[in-house]
Amino acid sequence: MNGCLIIIERELLALLRSGRTLAILLAVSIAFSFIVFLKWPSSGIVDLDGAKGREVFAWLTYAMLAAAILIVPVFPSTSLVTEVRRRTLELLLNSPLSRTSIYLGKALAMLGFVMLLLFATLPALTCCYLMGGLSFTDDVLKLYLFLTLVSLQLIVIGLLVGTYCRSTESALRWSYGVTFAMTIVPWFPDALFPGGTSPIAQGCQLLKLISPIPALMKMLNQSSVGGSGLMESRDPVLWYVGFATLFIVVGSVVCILRLSHSLLDRSRSQGFITDDQDQWVRASRRVLFLVDPQRRSAGIPPFVNPVMVKEFQCRQFGRMHWLLRLVAGCAVLSLLLTLASAQGTESRGVEYTGALIIVLQVALIVLLTPGLASGMIAGEMEGGSWNLLRVTPLTPGRILRGKLISVVLTLALLLCATLPGYAVIMLIKPTLQQQVVQVLICLILAAVLSMLVSATVSSFFRKTAVATTVSYGCLVAIFGGTMLIWMNREAPFGFGFVQQALRLNPMAAALNAMQAAGFESYDLIPSSWWITGITSIVLLVILYFQTLRLTRPD
Amino acid sequence: MQNQAPVVEIHELSKHYGEFVALDNLSLTLNRGSILGFIGPNGAGKTTTIRILVGLSRPTSGYARIGGSDCVRELAKVRRLVGYMPDKFGSYDNMRVREYLDFFGAAFGISRRERQKRVAEVLELTNATWMQDRYVESLSHGMQQRVGIARTLLHNPEVLILDEPANGLDPEARIEMRTILLRLAAEGRTLIVTSHILPELARICDRIAIVAGGKLRAVGTLQEVTRELSQRRTIEIQFLNSATIAAAAGRLRPMLEHDAEITVSETESIIRCRTAANDEKLTELLRHLISSGDLVSQFREVAGDLEEAFVSAAREAEAERTEKAAAKAPAAEVAR
Numbered sequence: 001m002n003g004c005l006i007i008i009e010r011e012l013l014a015l016l017r018s019g020r021t022l023a024i025l026l027a028v029s030i031a032f033s034f035i036v037f038l039k040w041p042s043s044g045i046v047d048l049d050g051a052k053g054r055e056v057f058a059w060l061t062y063a064m065l066a067a068a069i070l071i072v073p074v075f076p077s078t079s080l081v082t083e084v085r086r087r088t089l090e091l092l093l094n095s096p097l098s099r100t101s102i103y104l105g106k107a108l109a110m111l112g113f114v115m116l117l118l119f120a121t122l123p124a125l126t127c128c129y130l131m132g133g134l135s136f137t138d139d140v141l142k143l144y145l146f147l148t149l150v151s152l153q154l155i156v157i158g159l160l161v162g163t164y165c166r167s168t169e170s171a172l173r174w175s176y177g178v179t180f181a182m183t184i185v186p187w188f189p190d191a192l193f194p195g196g197t198s199p200i201a202q203g204c205q206l207l208k209l210i211s212p213i214p215a216l217m218k219m220l221n222q223s224s225v226g227g228s229g230l231m232e233s234r235d236p237v238l239w240y241v242g243f244a245t246l247f248i249v250v251g252s253v254v255c256i257l258r259l260s261h262s263l264l265d266r267s268r269s270q271g272f273i274t275d276d277q278d279q280w281v282r283a284s285r286r287v288l289f290l291v292d293p294q295r296r297s298a299g300i301p302p303f304v305n306p307v308m309v310k311e312f313q314c315r316q317f318g319r320m321h322w323l324l325r326l327v328a329g330c331a332v333l334s335l336l337l338t339l340a341s342a343q344g345t346e347s348r349g350v351e352y353t354g355a356l357i358i359v360l361q362v363a364l365i366v367l368l369t370p371g372l373a374s375g376m377i378a379g380e381m382e383g384g385s386w387n388l389l390r391v392t393p394l395t396p397g398r399i400l401r402g403k404l405i406s407v408v409l410t411l412a413l414l415l416c417a418t419l420p421g422y423a424v425i426m427l428i429k430p431t432l433q434q435q436v437v438q439v440l441i442c443l444i445l446a447a448v449l450s451m452l453v454s455a456t457v458s459s460f461f462r463k464t465a466v467a468t469t470v471s472y473g474c475l476v477a478i479f480g481g482t483m484l485i486w487m488n489r490e491a492p493f494g495f496g497f498v499q500q501a502l503r504l505n506p507m508a509a510a511l512n513a514m515q516a517a518g519f520e521s522y523d524l525i526p527s528s529w530w531i532t533g534i535t536s537i538v539l540l541v542i543l544y545f546q547t548l549r550l551t552r553p554d
Numbered sequence: 555m556q557n558q559a560p561v562v563e564i565h566e567l568s569k570h571y572g573e574f575v576a577l578d579n580l581s582l583t584l585n586r587g588s589i590l591g592f593i594g595p596n597g598a599g600k601t602t603t604i605r606i607l608v609g610l611s612r613p614t615s616g617y618a619r620i621g622g623s624d625c626v627r628e629l630a631k632v633r634r635l636v637g638y639m640p641d642k643f644g645s646y647d648n649m650r651v652r653e654y655l656d657f658f659g660a661a662f663g664i665s666r667r668e669r670q671k672r673v674a675e676v677l678e679l680t681n682a683t684w685m686q687d688r689y690v691e692s693l694s695h696g697m698q699q700r701v702g703i704a705r706t707l708l709h710n711p712e713v714l715i716l717d718e719p720a721n722g723l724d725p726e727a728r729i730e731m732r733t734i735l736l737r738l739a740a741e742g743r744t745l746i747v748t749s750h751i752l753p754e755l756a757r758i759c760d761r762i763a764i765v766a767g768g769k770l771r772a773v774g775t776l777q778e779v780t781r782e783l784s785q786r787r788t789i790e791i792q793f794l795n796s797a798t799i800a801a802a803a804g805r806l807r808p809m810l811e812h813d814a815e816i817t818v819s820e821t822e823s824i825i826r827c828r829t830a831a832n833d834e835k836l837t838e839l840l841r842h843l844i845s846s847g848d849l850v851s852q853f854r855e856v857a858g859d860l861e862e863a864f865v866s867a868a869r870e871a872e873a874e875r876t877e878k879a880a881a882k883a884p885a886a887e888v889a890r
Contacts, residue, residue, distance in 0.1 A: 167647075272687075296652065297652075297653060297656075298666075299656045299670055300656055300660040300666070300669075301666065302665065306657055306660035306661050309660075310649070310657045313646075313648065313649050313657075314648050314649050319648075383645060383646070384642035384643065384644040385644035385645070387610060387640055387642075388638075388640070388644045388705075389661070390609075391636070392633065393633050393634065393661070393663060394661050553611050553612040553626065554605070554610065554611045
């Protein structure tokens with residue numbers, strides 16, 4: 001127990017000393033005060049039934065969950081990787097501290113930080129409580145307990161991911177990936193195949209229960225919004241609490257077991273090469289892999305940007321065999337989307353399915369792009385290879401072009417994979433052809449904007465983890481923040497303000513083109529294209545000058 | 555004629571970061587095929603000089619030329635003339651050694667066919683062929699250093715600038731590194747090598763430059779540098795036998811300064827003196843011993859110690875810094 005306290009003290013002090021923590025706490029306080037300010041009754045008269053108080057409470061609740069999902073994974077995921085890289089984990093493991101106390105110390109210190117984060121929302125929640133209609137034990141206390149459980153689950157995810165990754169950047173990327181996969185992604189299968197009684201539909205509904213969102217909706221008495229079929233017959237809160245507890249226990253045990261010297265003693269590749277193997281091995285690998293990753297490459301072909309090739313080579317999933325797998329995966333995804341488009345038209349109309357596909361694609365873009373582009377320059381700076389590039393005759397333009405093309409090609413593959421879904425939409429309703437073309441333009445612009453935001457952010461930082469976090473923050477602000485304004489379209493924001501805000505978001509423009517519910521009345525195209533296009537050009541210019549500055553002699 | 559022109563020419567090079575002077579009027583020339591050991595304490599200005607030479611940094615004043623090309627105005631030419639290995643390796647994830655070298659070869663615009671040949675050659679030269687299929691990040695430090703040198707050689711540069719190439723290497727790897735560097739110099743390349751492992755440098759370098767506090771303290775051959783910087787020299791006087799050696803030591807004492815160190819080794823019949831005496835004084839000393847009837851068989855100066863010269867330069871820089879700080883302090887007091 002004493003060992004655990006030592007770790008807690010060290011971790012918590014390190015967290016509290018960082019300026020980043022202070023900035024996060026301040027940002028959270030300001031954001032939550034802003035939400036209360038937006039929803040505060042302007043007439044000076046409060047109805048006694050407490051409806052307004054509950055409405056604000058619901059808003060705060062979702063905002064707190066969003067804040068937890070976005071902020072919490074950053075700290076645990078990088079904690080263990082940093083310890084391994086700085087070799088301080090060796091010192092801890094060689095001390096009399098047990099693995100359990102190291103793990104518990106870290107987890108509890110992170111939880112301590114989360115508590116601080118939750119306390120930062122206390123003034124906003126108090127204002128909401130003062131509006132009336134809320135019970136302290138049934139609403140406020142339950143909410144805090146629920147969010148503590150969610151945060152603990154996120155901490156376990158982060159720490160567990162940290163034991164598998166070797167760099168802070170990949171730890172961060174995987175943590176966000178797993179977090180989104182367990183909180184947001186479980187919604188999509190049920191949304192695409194809703195309300196059926198088939199085993200697939202039931203599976204989709206059960207999958208949805210692993211996300212904390214249905215449970216939160218139930219706690220806010222909004223379960224009818226997202227629930228159907230199975231959802232209505234089961235208690236999502238109990239299901240989620242059960243799943244989260246099980247995950248925390250199993251995840252912690254796995255993490256403690258992995259927290260050993262084996263983390264520091266990773267084997268070095270001996271450089272297996274197919275060319276040096278027997279003929280039958282070479283033949284069988286050719287059949288199995290199509291493009292064998294272990295073959296000796298012939299070198300960078302002429303007239304190809306070497307930086308682009310290098311970017312693909314040194315990316316974890318950038319090799320040709322992985323790209324083929326990615327295409328295959330996307331093809332399967334596209335088939336599912338096509339199926340959903342065909343089925344969905346019967347019950348909800350193609351516009352609904354189209355909107356879902358748009359949201360799914362943008363979510364994929366937002367999730368993947370920072371991982372691809374935010375290490376573009378920051379990663380080279382961090383690894384010390386930027387100076388090596390600077391002493392070659394490569395021009396800044398060529399370096400930048402190579403890096404950007406490698407991201408563009410990967411994003412293009414992702415976007416192309418979902419085209420069959422739109423093709424089916426057009427077959428079902430040929431009049432949508434022009435709208436689908438508009439949607440595709442919006443998606444291309446969304447991808448370009450995401451890439452340039454991440455790349456530009458990358459040029460301002462020397463650490464990939466920081467650049468990745470800031471990139472995610474910027475993209476969430478562009479694609480999520482504007483949607484938050486849209487959600488407040490009736491009050492306090494007026495139609496004009498919401499329309500202006502939505503023009504900044506290419507996803508909103510795509511939804512507008514698809515005539516999705518809630519977006520029909522806005523006129524976002526082509527103004528949104530202009531804004532996104534000009535923003536992208538400005539970002540490209542900034543990025544170019546940053547690259548120029550960074551390649552010039554100091 | 556061309557061979558006699560200096561390949562590296564540094565003239566009154568200065569670099570200021572605000573009030574901090576990283577380099578102060580450093581001048582230096584280096585001829586083709588020589589190995590310059592560039593040494594100095596941490597923060598002395600070595601890396602700043604190197605960064606200016608390879609075009610990563612711009613001098614505040616003065617100039618540096620490599621092969622006659624200015625390191626600021628003719629950067630493109632300089633980049634083709636210089637192979638630079640920084641102290642940080644700069645690896646890429648998921649890349650094999652061959653791919654890593656292939657990328658840098660392509661970055662230097664070498665054609666694919668020529669590149670394959672060059673990669674094989676440089677791997678051979680650095681004894682790294684066996685690791686060509688290994689992943690760069692999985693290599694040990696010593697292996698990475700070898701790959702780093704192979705990378706600097708890809709475009710066949712005239713001048714190699716290696717920042718701490720022997721840092722962190724085990725003795726065997728250090729010997730291999732030494733062999734590689736000597737082989738490169740024998741090929742006619744000019745090498746600038748920084749290191750903190752002074753005996754290592756003393757073995758391979760034909761010229762040494764000691765920099766401290768941003769200033770060049772000494773430059774020349776090892777002997778010249780040590781003589782210039784060391785305040786004392788070691789003289790060994792060998793006698794035919796040890797019969798009169800104690801008496802001879804007694805006769806020497808009043809002739810040398812009061813803190814000179816005199817050590818008598820009767821088993822070797824040698825007297826060792828650590829003294830600040832100049833050549834005239836030593837001549838007089840020898841004449842005195844011989845005229846006193848001592849049977850001197852050898853009178854020699856022991857080659858200087860680079861470490862001592864290094865410490866001496868560092869102390870000199872430290873004394874200057876203290877002096878400057880002391881001069882600034884009263885001025886600040888007056889201003890207050």
